[in-house]
Amino acid sequence: MFERLGRKSLESELTDEQLHRSALAGRGEAIAALYKRHGGLVYRFTLRMSGNASIAEEITQEVFLALLTQIDRFDAARGSMSTWLCGIARRKLWKHLEHSKDALFDFEEHTAAELVCVNEGPAELLLRQEAIAAVRAGMDELPPLLREVMILCALEEMSYEQVAGILAVPVGTVRSRLHRAKARLAGLLRTEMADTEGERR
Amino acid sequence: MTEKQLDEVLEELGREHRAIDAPESLERVLYAAAESRKSAIAKPRTQFPWAWAAVAILLAVVTTGGIIWRSRQTHQPQTQQAHSLPAPNVSPGPLHSSPVTASQIVAPKAEPVPRAVNARAPLHHPSPPQAPTSSSLDAFVPLPASEGLPTAAELSIVRMRLRGSDLQQYGLQTPADALAQTMLAEFAVGEDGLPRAIRIVR
Numbered sequence: 486m487f488e489r490l491g492r493k494s495l496e497s498e499l500t501d502e503q504l505h506r507s508a509l510a511g512r513g514e515a516i517a518a519l520y521k522r523h524g525g526l527v528y529r530f531t532l533r534m535s536g537n538a539s540i541a542e543e544i545t546q547e548v549f550l551a552l553l554t555q556i557d558r559f560d561a562a563r564g565s566m567s568t569w570l571c572g573i574a575r576r577k578l579w580k581h582l583e584h585s586k587d588a589l590f591d592f593e594e595h596t597a598a599e600l601v602c603v604n605e606g607p608a609e610l611l612l613r614q615e616a617i618a619a620v621r622a623g624m625d626e627l628p629p630l631l632r633e634v635m636i637l638c639a640l641e642e643m644s645y646e647q648v649a650g651i652l653a654v655p656v657g658t659v660r661s662r663l664h665r666a667k668a669r670l671a672g673l674l675r676t677e678m679a680d681t682e683g684e685r686r
Numbered sequence: 687m688t689e690k691q692l693d694e695v696l697e698e699l700g701r702e703h704r705a706i707d708a709p710e711s712l713e714r715v716l717y718a719a720a721e722s723r724k725s726a727i728a729k730p731r732t733q734f735p736w737a738w739a740a741v742a743i744l745l746a747v748v749t750t751g752g753i754i755w756r757s758r759q760t761h762q763p764q765t766q767q768a769h770s771l772p773a774p775n776v777s778p779g780p781l782h783s784s785p786v787t788a789s790q791i792v793a794p795k796a797e798p799v800p801r802a803v804n805a806r807a808p809l810h811h812p813s814p815p816q817a818p819t820s821s822s823l824d825a826f827v828p829l830p831a832s833e834g835l836p837t838a839a840e841l842s843i844v845r846m847r848l849r850g851s852d853l854q855q856y857g858l859q860t861p862a863d864a865l866a867q868t869m870l871a872e873f874a875v876g877e878d879g880l881p882r883a884i885r886i887v888r
Contacts, residue, residue, distance in 0.1 A: 513717035524708030549716050620695045639696045640703040
């Protein structure tokens, strides 16, 4: 019970930097608290980018283990820990993607959240589900450079500055990539919808 | 699909995306990794006391050695300094002469022989000059007349009887009440026959 209380206070009261120092000193609670705070972001990003749960898990673990060994490299003045961790995850992911060109996309089990729209009828709900599935599939079709911008900006709702920090590019580049990604996605969706309508006819 | 519709769908997809949590199994792995790091950090710390103990012992040995060496240095006989009236060119007339080596002078005598008499050590007359009196001549003191002479390899002790006033001839100050007294003195004479130091025996 005391351990639980300790964990709760660690998670809520201490800053990332304080937790970081604690983790370096060998406190398991500190790294666990950091994982609870930022693990989701790292895992989701790697999962959406790789499309493979085991790869995402592996990279997430590597990222947080790196946190234990490369803790001195983190500088709170230069950016948040989530940005820093996501940057590490991205580099590891790109390395992985370079080695294995055929990234799998089997994360359907993770995206089984039910869409609850009480104001919509069954037909509208079905249409919406189809649209979401189409967008998701369209995102997977995007080249990785555009996909990562879409994930971070559109799905994680990060600011351009944060994404620029993760990708290590200027904010303008983030904006232009996002614009290109959306345009590409819209084009893909139009094509798919046209194909679907053709099939229905 | 319009841009607005796309944004709405992306918003929906984002909510769905953010609902995904990191696997809990990793938390346990990381916890264990951090704890193992703690033990890795703790290991060198436990070795520190031994290292510090070794350093402390070494320091204690060095300090003790230094103290012993210093105390030995301070217990070594101090050179008595004589000086400094102009010495007359007079040699003592021997009453009794016995050739001895410098080492014989240094070792067996009850009274310490001044280092200046030692054959290896040159006689010197440091400032400030303060002429010794007859009362301070219980041990050998270098004669002012011997200043500048080469170091004697072998010394002879020459014992002679003289008056207190005679000491002035050798450049030594004599108290007024001792001027008329007769005293027995020993001269350390080098192999060249020149006296190097004097000691009042009685």
